[in-house]
Amino acid sequence: QQAKIQSRIDEVKAASSTIEKETKHNAEEIVERLKSTERFKLSLLLRDKVDLAKDVEVIQGLVEEVADRGKATSMIDFLGKEKHLKDRCEMLIGKPYKVDIEVQADDFEHETKAHKDVVKKYGALQEL
Secondary structure: OHHHHHHHHHHHHHHHHHHHHHHHHHHHHHHHHHHHHHHHHHHHHHHHHHHHHHHHHHHHHHHHHHHHHOOOOOHHHHHHOHHHHHHHHHHHHHOOOOOOOOOOOOOOOOHHHHHHHHHHHHHHHHHO
16 A cells, blocks of 8 residues: 555656646746747837937937038038038938837737636636
């Protein structure tokens, strides 16, 4: 009888260990998918941030150039650069700038919650 009890103890431990490994593996996969989505979202946001910084740099360069032109020693010097300034202004005005941030922080797939909901619904069905 002791041998049977010990055998059953070993079976229980083995079954529990198998389920534990499976659960850890599933959790690791869920976390990896979450991290992958996070990396993708962050890469989009960082690209937008870099693009915006470049746009601001170009605009700031134009502002500095206009300020420098105001220091021209003659009207002829200033007017000589007028077409260049006008072209740059028109280019900046015509450029489509992103206004909205398209990446959302609240649309991650919540796999654990979805799994719990399915289990809860299944349990309710079992009771019927």
